[in-house]
Amino acid sequence: xxxxxxxxxxxxxxxxxxxxxxxFVGVYAIGNPIEIVIPPDAPQDIRAETIRxxxxxxxxxxxxxxxxxxxxxxxxxxxxxxNMPVLDLIAGxxxxxxxxxxxxxxxxxxxGVSLGVYAGYRPDSxxxxxxxxxxxxxxxxxxxxxxxxxxxxxAVNLGWLPAGSRGEVVTVFGVGWSFLTLNGxxxxxxxxxxxxxxxxxxxxxxxxxxxxxxxxxxxxKFARAAGISEGRILRRHVLKLIAIPIITVFGLELGSxxxxxxxxxxxFSWPGVGKLIIDSITVLDRPVMVxxxxxxxxxxxxxxxxxDLVYAVIDPRMRARGA
Amino acid sequence: MTTRRILASAAIALGVALSAGLASAPLASAxxxxxxVRGGPESLDPHFSALGxxxxxxxxxxxxxVWSGDDLQIEPGLATSxxxxxxxxxxxxxxxxxxxxxGSDFDAxxxxxxxxxxxxxxxxxxxxxxxxxxxxxxxxxPHTIHIKTDGPAxxxxxxxxxxxxxxxxxxxxxxxxxxxxxxxxxxxxxVGTGPYKLVSWEPKGDLVLERFDGYWRGKGPWAKVxxxxxxxxxxxxAALKAGQVDLINYVSSIDYLALQRDPSIDAVVGDSVxxxxxxxxxxxxxxxxxxxxxxxxxKNPLRNPKVREAIDLAIDRQSMVDIVLEGLGKPANQMMxxxxxxxxxxxxxxEYDPEQARKLLAEAGYSDGFEIDLYCTSDRLPGDGAICQGxxxxxxxxxxxxxxxxxxxxxxxxxxxxxxYSVFMNGWGTLTGEASYTLxxxxxxxxxxxxxxxFNRIEYKNETVDQLLEDGAxxxxxxPRRKLYEQAMVETMADRAYIPVVQLxxxxxxxxxxxxxQPRFDEDTLxxxxxxxx
Numbered sequence: 001x002x003x004x005x006x007x008x009x010x011x012x013x014x015x016x017x018x019x020x021x022x023x024f025v026g027v028y029a030i031g032n033p034i035e036i037v038i039p040p041d042a043p044q045d046i047r048a049e050t051i052r053x054x055x056x057x058x059x060x061x062x063x064x065x066x067x068x069x070x071x072x073x074x075x076x077x078x079x080x081x082x083n084m085p086v087l088d089l090i091a092g093x094x095x096x097x098x099x100x101x102x103x104x105x106x107x108x109x110x111x112g113v114s115l116g117v118y119a120g121y122r123p124d125s126x127x128x129x130x131x132x133x134x135x136x137x138x139x140x141x142x143x144x145x146x147x148x149x150x151x152x153x154x155a156v157n158l159g160w161l162p163a164g165s166r167g168e169v170v171t172v173f174g175v176g177w178s179f180l181t182l183n184g185x186x187x188x189x190x191x192x193x194x195x196x197x198x199x200x201x202x203x204x205x206x207x208x209x210x211x212x213x214x215x216x217x218x219x220x221k222f223a224r225a226a227g228i229s230e231g232r233i234l235r236r237h238v239l240k241l242i243a244i245p246i247i248t249v250f251g252l253e254l255g256s257x258x259x260x261x262x263x264x265x266x267x268f269s270w271p272g273v274g275k276l277i278i279d280s281i282t283v284l285d286r287p288v289m290v291x292x293x294x295x296x297x298x299x300x301x302x303x304x305x306x307x308d309l310v311y312a313v314i315d316p317r318m319r320a321r322g323a
Numbered sequence: 324m325t326t327r328r329i330l331a332s333a334a335i336a337l338g339v340a341l342s343a344g345l346a347s348a349p350l351a352s353a354x355x356x357x358x359x360v361r362g363g364p365e366s367l368d369p370h371f372s373a374l375g376x377x378x379x380x381x382x383x384x385x386x387x388x389v390w391s392g393d394d395l396q397i398e399p400g401l402a403t404s405x406x407x408x409x410x411x412x413x414x415x416x417x418x419x420x421x422x423x424x425x426g427s428d429f430d431a432x433x434x435x436x437x438x439x440x441x442x443x444x445x446x447x448x449x450x451x452x453x454x455x456x457x458x459x460x461x462x463x464x465p466h467t468i469h470i471k472t473d474g475p476a477x478x479x480x481x482x483x484x485x486x487x488x489x490x491x492x493x494x495x496x497x498x499x500x501x502x503x504x505x506x507x508x509x510x511x512x513x514v515g516t517g518p519y520k521l522v523s524w525e526p527k528g529d530l531v532l533e534r535f536d537g538y539w540r541g542k543g544p545w546a547k548v549x550x551x552x553x554x555x556x557x558x559x560x561a562a563l564k565a566g567q568v569d570l571i572n573y574v575s576s577i578d579y580l581a582l583q584r585d586p587s588i589d590a591v592v593g594d595s596v597x598x599x600x601x602x603x604x605x606x607x608x609x610x611x612x613x614x615x616x617x618x619x620x621x622k623n624p625l626r627n628p629k630v631r632e633a634i635d636l637a638i639d640r641q642s643m644v645d646i647v648l649e650g651l652g653k654p655a656n657q658m659m660x661x662x663x664x665x666x667x668x669x670x671x672x673x674e675y676d677p678e679q680a681r682k683l684l685a686e687a688g689y690s691d692g693f694e695i696d697l698y699c700t701s702d703r704l705p706g707d708g709a710i711c712q713g714x715x716x717x718x719x720x721x722x723x724x725x726x727x728x729x730x731x732x733x734x735x736x737x738x739x740x741x742x743x744y745s746v747f748m749n750g751w752g753t754l755t756g757e758a759s760y761t762l763x764x765x766x767x768x769x770x771x772x773x774x775x776x777x778f779n780r781i782e783y784k785n786e787t788v789d790q791l792l793e794d795g796a797x798x799x800x801x802x803p804r805r806k807l808y809e810q811a812m813v814e815t816m817a818d819r820a821y822i823p824v825v826q827l828x829x830x831x832x833x834x835x836x837x838x839x840x841q842p843r844f845d846e847d848t849l850x851x852x853x854x855x856x857x
Contacts, residue, residue, distance in 0.1 A: 031737020037448040039373040040751065041760050043455065043774035050449045080447050081365050082526050083504045089526065148557060155565040163565035164558050165529070165551055269553040269562070271528045279527065279554075282702070282733055 005305065012301035016294045021064070023290045028060050033080060033284035054080060067290070077287035081280070086291040090273060096166055097265070097272030099179045100188060101257045104196035109250055111196075112203025117234060117242075119204065120211025131204060138201025147194040147267040154190060162187050164269040191268040195261060199253055206249060210242030217241075243314055251307035259296040354546040356838070356850050359559045359568035363552040365448075367524055368497075368507035369487035369515075370441045372448040375754070378485050379847040380550065383532055384424075385487040385515030388415065388434065389480045394662060395596065395756025395844045397480055401429065401488055401516065407799040410475045411458075417466040422537045423490045424520045430465040436491035438470075444503045453486045455774075475797040477804055481755040490514040518543045518851040527552050532850070540851070548850040563588065563832050570838060572848045574830040576649040576705060582832060591831045593842020596752040598655045599710055600765075601638075601822040603631055604745040604781045611696035611745035615724055620693060625745065629687040631819040636680040637721040638714065640673060643825055647709045651830065655823035657816050658751065658761050660844070664801075665758020665808030670816055673823075680721040692722030695746045698738075701729035704750040704827060711748060714824070739780050750827065754845055758808035759796060766815040767792045783820040 027033070034051050042050070051057050055066065070077060076086040119128040155163035167187035169176035178184030214220060215238070223233050262274035273292070280288040362376035369381035390400035402415040421429040438454050445451050456476035461469040472479060493514040497506025506512035513521045518540065519532035530550040534543050551568060553559040556575045563571045564587075574582065574590060582590045603625040604612075614620055624630045640654035656673050659666045684692060695718070699711035708729035715727035732749075739747060753761045767775035768784035773793060791811040798804040815821060829846050840853040 030734060031741070034447055035737040035740040036733060037374070037446075039448060039452050040778055041755075041764050042449060042452050043777045044769075044771040045774060046449060046451055046455060047777060049451075050445075050447055054447055078500075083366055083368075083371055083446050083500060084508070084526070092525065093527075148561075151558070151561045151565070155567075156561055159565065162567050163561040164553065164567070165562070266555050267558050269551070269555065269558050271525065275527060275554075282731070284733055 004308075008301065008305045008308075012298060015301065016297045019293050019297045020067070020290050023286070023293055024060065024064050024067070027284055027286045027289065030284060032056055033286060036283055037081070076291040079280075079285055079288050081283055081285045081288075086287050089276065089288065090292060090295065093271055093273045093276055095175050095177060096270060097258060097261060097274060099177055100191055100195065100264075100270060100272060101254070101261060103179060103188060104192040104194075105199065105250070105254055105257060107192065108196040108199035108203055108253075109246070112200045113207045113239075113246060116204040116207025117211050117238065120208040121215065121234065121238075123208075123212060132208070135201040135204040138197050138204075141197075143194060143198055144263050144267055146197050147191075147264060150190050150194055151267070161190055164191075164267070166271055191264050191270050194268070195257065195264045199257070202249065202253070203246065206246055207242060210245060211238055214238050214241045240314065244311060247307055247310055247314070251303045255296075255300045255303045258299060355549065356545040356547070356570070356853060357549045357551065357568045358848060358850065359551050359553045359562050359571040360848060361552075361554055361556075361559065361573045363527065363530060363550060364524070365446070365526070366504055366508060367513045367521060368444060368503045369489065370437070370444050370450050371446045371503065371507075373450045373452060373485065374448045375752075375845065375847075377448070378487075379849070380530055381487050382517065382847065382849055383519045383530075383548065383550075383851070384513060384517045384521055385489065386421075386517050387484055388486045388488060389483040391484040391756060391845070393841050393843045395754070396664070397484060397756070400484075401434075402483075405480055408469070410799070411472050413470045413472065413476070413479050414463075415468050415470065417468065418539065419466055421516050421539045423493070423516050424514045424535050425490065425493060426537075427490060427492060429488070429490075429516050431462040431468045432465075433488050433491045434468055435460040435462055436494070437486065437488045440489070440494065440498050441486075443498050444500055450485070453482050456482065475799060477796055477799050478755070478757060478759050481757045481760070484755060488516065519548055522547075538851075543851045544854050545850055550850075560832065563834070566834070570831060570833040570848070570853065572829070572831050572846065573705070574832045576651045576830075578832075579651060579830045580649055582830075587835050589833050589835050589837070591833070591840070591842055592651065592828050593831070593846070594653070594660060594844060595827040595829045595846055596660065596754060596756075596844045597704055597750040597827045598658060598660070598752075599704075599707065599748055599824040599827070600658060600751045601634075601714070601746070601748045601824055602781050603634065603820050603822070604742075605784070605820055606742075606782045609745040610743060611698075613694050615691060615694050617694075623745075624687065624689055624693055625820075627687045628819070629683045630689065631822075633680040633683040633687070633721060634718065634723070635673060635819050635822050636676045636683070637717050637723070638673070638822070638824060639675040639717055640825055641675070643710060643713050647713045648706050648825065648827070651705070651828040652825040653828070655826045657812055658765070658821060658823050659753045659758060659812070660826055663753055663756050663758065664805060665762070665812055667809040667812045667816075669809070669813055677717075677721050684722055689722070692724060694724040694726070696726045696728060696744075698728045698730060698735060698744045698747040700732045700735045700749050703732045703735075705829070706827065707748075707750060710824060714748065742780055744780075748824065752845070756844070758812060759792070762788075762792055762808065762811050762815065763796070765821060766811065781820055783818070785814060785818055788814045788818075 034056060038047055055063060078085055079089055082089055115131050119131045122128050151163050154161045167178050167184035168181045169178045170180050179188055223237055262278050265272045265274040277292050364377045364380035365372045369385050386401045388400055388402045390398045392398045401418050403418050405413060405415045408414050417431060423429060438457055438460050441450050441454050456472045456479055458471045458473045463469055494512040497503050497512040510521060518535055518538045520535045522531040522533050524530045532548040534546050536542055553562060559571045560578050562568045579590060582588050605626055607623060609623045644652040657666060657670050697715055699707055701708035711729045712727050715725040718725040763775050764778040766788050768789055769776035769779045788811050791807050795804050795807040836856050838853050839856050
């Protein structure tokens with residue numbers, strides 16, 4: 001098992017190195033960031049001096065080498081735009097994204113699996129049909145639109161909830177969290193719902209498909225024959241048997257939502273990392289882009305690793321194979 | 324950026340739906356002003372960035388030596404008067420009795436410190452442009468300074484409109500690139516003489532301010548000001564509709580139409596300093612112009628004055644304003660708005676005459692027309708991409724087949740700097756309200772020796788204009804200098820290598836009958852000058 005983990009981490013470092021090269025070359029190909037941010041009345045000497053000050057006159061390989069040698073010392077560099085260490089910038093906004101994503105993913109998973117199992121267990125009831133119709137809607141309606149409609153309904157027309165931005169935060173362990181205050185919760189509700197919508201639909205469909213399949217297997221027949229109650233069968237057996245694909249999807253979705261909750265964050269003016277990366281791209285803030293994508297690669301590798309480990313816990317066959 | 328386009332169309336849907344309108348909530352509290360802004364500062368160190376939204380936020384906490392008024396003409400700020408003593412010396416008299424937020428007195432030491440601090444901490448949107456002409460700063464007495472320049476610097480007071488003064492005591496230990504952000508963003512160094520004191524700020528988040536009762540202009544109308552950064556146009560409007568903010572800037576032209584039918588929101592329209600400026604490459608060999616069959620032309624047609632005139636005549640500016648910008652603009656006839664220092668009244672309004680344009684093209688030997696690739700920004704200013712498409716259609720109508728490329732500014736500006744475009748358009752704002760800013764950067768030939776023409780990306784060169792601009796830069800007296808710049812503007816416009824298209828307008832939205840303010844040319848939203856409507 002240890003060898004497996006080490007192998008995965010080695011793979012991760014390769015992915016991260018490749019990522020940094022791609023971002024470096026890509027940004028270099030677009031052009032010099034200074035051209036976008038320099039004031040229009042800057043004369044030639046000031047332009048040249050500014051480019052030199054940020055090391056952008058050096059050849060690409062040299063810029064990359066400087067970046068790498070700093071990175072080895074744990075320094076991701078400073079943002080061109082904010083003049084702050086990149087890691088501070090990202091860390092400062094991570095809690096906002098983290099709480100938003102966690103709440104929405106948990107809502108989606110708990111809600112989606114419950115509804116999906118029900119829809120799979122009683123496929124012909126009208127409630128199941130309603131659930132499935134809703135899930136089709138969740139899949140096919142774009143999330144920015146849902147976001148705008150949520151704002152329109154609950155913030156503008158009904159005036160129950162705020163239209164965007166983060167609420168009051170309380171500091172716990174030196175980090176500010178907003179889901180611990182009532183005001184913060186009222187702010188987080190709409191964006192979390194918006195973010196959860198698509199995932200909820202996906203979880204419903206996964207759980208339903210799994211349940212329908214499992215219900216026909218011998219396991220369930222024998223369990224029924226043994227006189228185990230239906231509720232217990234669903235909780236103890238069906239859930240466990242459909243868990244593998246759900247966990248896989250949960251992991252992948254967690255990663256992609258953490259890294260790219262951009263649309264929701266934009267519409268709800270949520271100060272998270274998704275907004276940060278988009279803003280950085282529009283001004284070619286390369287240190288932030290590179291650091292962010294490297295960390296995202298790391299995040300995905302870690303999530304996949306965790307998912308693999310969870311498989312082993314849930315499914316004894318995997319344990320035997322992996323050992 | 325498909326998301327962007329989708330969002331834009333969603334904004335239409337939202338706008339239409341919103342216009343149904345609902346009773347508006349009263350101001351959150353008469354003592355607090357909450358503003359939803361499109362962009363905010365990049366740091367609270369005022370010397371870090373020359374970006375417009377950065378300076379806008381900084382003006383709440385700090386003061387500038389010279390103030391630029393609502394119409395961008397210069398007025399006394401922390402300096403009460405200024406005059407040139409000789410060719411290379413300017414004397415500034417400083418305002419007496421001004422206090423910093425920490426209670427200490429403002430004096431010449433702070434000015435000298437601030438000027439000398441800029442080169443040490445400036446970011447890529449470099450603030451060194453404000454002090455580029457300064458050689459040394461001499462303190463004569465606590466309220467008089469002499470500034471020695473590196474040559475005759477006629478526009479020095481204009482350079483100082485964004486020279487923010489920080490406290491030399493509070494910022495002393497925070498004046499290197501590594502320490503500046505920590506000192507200013509965290510608070511201890513963010514001490515100014517401005518109308519508001521810093522409470523808290525996070526990048527891309529809220530800037531929270533509290534009134535400074537000892538402000539020299541008098542007490543501000545709001546005890547507390549919160550500036551929320553909301554870059555998405557629809558979200559900002561939704562927040563206003565939901566009563567989360569009292570005022571927003573940059574209402575989009577589509578939403579503006581809907582707002583006019585909505586009694587719960589007041590819209591204020593102000594002229595913008597930005598003018599859409601079409602630029603025609605004057606190089607002998609230009610990359611993106613060709614015959615209609617794709618073959619190379621033997622000459623660059625854009626060098627022919629008749630072709631340039633034809634392009635100018637092909638533009639229907641009034642339709643551009645009425646249809647493309649939904650009325651939020653004005654036809655432009657020169658590169659600066661009227662009334663600016665160096666704008667000329669002698670320039671007539673531009674005409675629209677497609678017949679004449681076709682005739683001129685034929686006279687120039689292009690009766691079959693030719694083909695161009697037109698490049699513009701699509702995400703920098705309101706309507707830039709749409710204006711670009713409008714231009715493309717108008718040119719095609721007179722026989723110049725035009726391929727429209729409205730691209731992100733991230734792509735546009737670096738490529739423009741590499742001289743890869745032949746015909747291109749972007750907005751240009753004369754942020755100092757004064758012609759040397761615009762003509763000096765664009766109309767003078769690119770000449771590092773005299774430090775002029777740094778943004779001239781079309782190799783435009785007119786010896787007369789060059790001479791006028793060089794003379795202007797050395798003429799310290801205002802009136803003779805104004806004449807020189809007016810003449811340079813007339814000459815440049817007559818050449819039509821730069822063709823102004825439209826002047827933009829911007830819209831603010833506020834809750835009905837809540838606040839009143841005078842829109843500023845530079846589009847700044849300054850809480851001190853916003854008054855509650857009682």
